[in-house]
Amino acid sequence: MLYIGCHLSSSKGYQAMGRQAVDIDANTFAFFTRNPRGGSAKAIDMDDVKRFLELSDEKCFGKLVAHAPYTMNACAADENIRRFAREAMADDLKRIEATPGNYYNFHPGSHVKQGADVGIELISKQLNDVLTEEQSTIVLLETMAGKGSEVGRNFGELREIIDRTQLKNKLGVCFDTCHVWDGGYDIVNDLDGVLEEFDRIIGIDMLKAIHLNDSMNPCGAHKDRHAKIGEGHIGADALINVINHPKLRGLPVILETPNDIDGYANEIKFLRENYSDN
Numbered sequence: 001m002l003y004i005g006c007h008l009s010s011s012k013g014y015q016a017m018g019r020q021a022v023d024i025d026a027n028t029f030a031f032f033t034r035n036p037r038g039g040s041a042k043a044i045d046m047d048d049v050k051r052f053l054e055l056s057d058e059k060c061f062g063k064l065v066a067h068a069p070y071t072m073n074a075c076a077a078d079e080n081i082r083r084f085a086r087e088a089m090a091d092d093l094k095r096i097e098a099t100p101g102n103y104y105n106f107h108p109g110s111h112v113k114q115g116a117d118v119g120i121e122l123i124s125k126q127l128n129d130v131l132t133e134e135q136s137t138i139v140l141l142e143t144m145a146g147k148g149s150e151v152g153r154n155f156g157e158l159r160e161i162i163d164r165t166q167l168k169n170k171l172g173v174c175f176d177t178c179h180v181w182d183g184g185y186d187i188v189n190d191l192d193g194v195l196e197e198f199d200r201i202i203g204i205d206m207l208k209a210i211h212l213n214d215s216m217n218p219c220g221a222h223k224d225r226h227a228k229i230g231e232g233h234i235g236a237d238a239l240i241n242v243i244n245h246p247k248l249r250g251l252p253v254i255l256e257t258p259n260d261i262d263g264y265a266n267e268i269k270f271l272r273e274n275y276s277d278n
């Protein structure tokens with residue numbers, strides 16, 4: 001089964017996202033858990049959630065991949081920014097239990113000249129402060145392109161964050177094809193080798209979700225500019241190989257390509273046509 005969807009606006013609630021997903025033949029989706037500018041998040045409407053869960057059951061949705069705000073930086077130098085990151089994540093994880101058992105993806109952070117070691121330490125400290133044994137949500141560290149001082153620019157940095165986090169059973173990794181490619185992993189010519197390296201360094205069981213994006217830049221560019229499927233340096237064939245790879249099949253695939261809703265519908269149709277169901 002191919003679980004595929006795209007990033008949707010959460011402004012009208014869960015049921016609206018579910019319906020929009022069904023309209024474009026998606027059976028998973030991503031959404032921002034709160035406004036990136038901060039402030040308190042909208043309260044969850046449990047009637048809306050209930051209607052969404054019915055729809056999601058009926059349509060056999062896969063796991064959702066919620067996205068933390070980009071402005072959340074768990075390893076900022078400024079303690080106030082770190083406090084926002086900590087409180088926002090703790091609050092998001094509480095609210096998101098309304099739809100249990102899904103994924104919550106976040107960008108590990110930017111160490112802003114403190115060095116990757118300090119960044120890794122601060123990110124795991126936040127996770128140790130925030131993760132609870134009771135939560136049913138798995139928190140995903142996103143693989144990053146290595147733009148600026150981003151932490152998570154290679155599999156080794158993600159492994160170090162995981163190593164320093166106590167509740168490892170609440171952690172996973174989201175594999176963003178644009179970011180991994182920009183980070184210097186050649187998923188076009190050697191997807192097998194990249195996944196073997198992922199397995200050796202992090203463990204393939206930790207890989208829980210895919211962000212499927214083409215890239216406007218060549219491998220190793222550390223830029224992070226997403227392109228539409230087939231319109232970038234990765235190309236449609238390599239991205240089709242990603243969704244069909246035996247080690248990746250069944251994972252939720254989220255498109256974050258520069259598209260409107262019709263563009264997403266077309267990409268989903270194209271990828272479904274190129275997915276072999278056995």
Ligand code: FE
Nearest residue numbers: 067106107142
């Ligand atoms: Fe992201």
Ligand code: FE
Nearest residue numbers: 142176211256
């Ligand atoms: Fe992403």
Ligand code: ZN
Nearest residue numbers: 178179224226
């Ligand atoms: Zn990106």
